[in-house]
Amino acid sequence: MPTSTVEQYIKTIYQQEERCAHDIVPMKQLSEAMGVTPGTATAMVKHLAERKLIRYEPRKGVRLTAGGRELALIMVRRHRLIETFLENVLGYDLSEVHEDAEQLEHAVSDKFIERIDAYLGFPPADPHGDPIPSAEGHIARRDSVPLDHCETGDSIRVARLRNDDPAFLLLMKEQRLTPGEVFVVIDKNETAGTMTVQHNARTRKTNTPFTISMGNSTRIMVEPTGEQ
Secondary structure, eight states: OOOHHHHHHHHHHHHHHHHOSSSSBOHHHHHHHHTSOHHHHHHHHHHHHHTTSEEEETTTEEEEOHHHHHHHHHHHHHHHHHHHHHHHTTOOOTTTHHHHHHHHTTTSOHHHHHHHHHHTTOOSBOTTSOBOOOTTSOOOOOOOEEGGGOOTTOEEEEEEEOOOOHHHHHHHHHTTOSTTOEEEEEEEETTTTEEEEEEOTTTOSOOOOEEEEHHHHTTEEEEEOSOO
């Protein structure tokens, strides 16, 4: 049985692969994501490589093997289902679910996870909009892009929030920029490094414009609504 540390590394590598422009995760990126020193990360990835869960390329980075990806999807499924349960059933706030899910995902049984999935009605995505892998290891892909790729006048629906920082999630909740919400980009200011969005007037009685930094806009994955 893999230890919780092994599980956490494998899940983190998977998440970084999702966000990485290349198919290999640089060691610096992995150590920062894990919150450990580069030396500690290197020692662990060598261990993971010995177990054939990853491929390690010195001075380059790591990538998951087929076995590593299988374990990663199990852990991602656990995490996202637990987050959904915490919010939908126990009343957790979106900004609170991540930390407790990080602890619980290593402690619960497969039976517990399957019971949660059935109880929730087999949800396709978690509260952040991230797709939940099936029990068979299949995961849906959505054609979403970061908000900063959009232009003035685009009608957009929030698909995912790619950040677990509580302060960021609280801000998104306060401004109603959460998965499923529809809004229009009313200004993109490259010089100031900001984007201003406004909720669709047909879906909200109050639709005060909200300005967000380009940095934060890269964390908001969106998809077109098809509206003009």
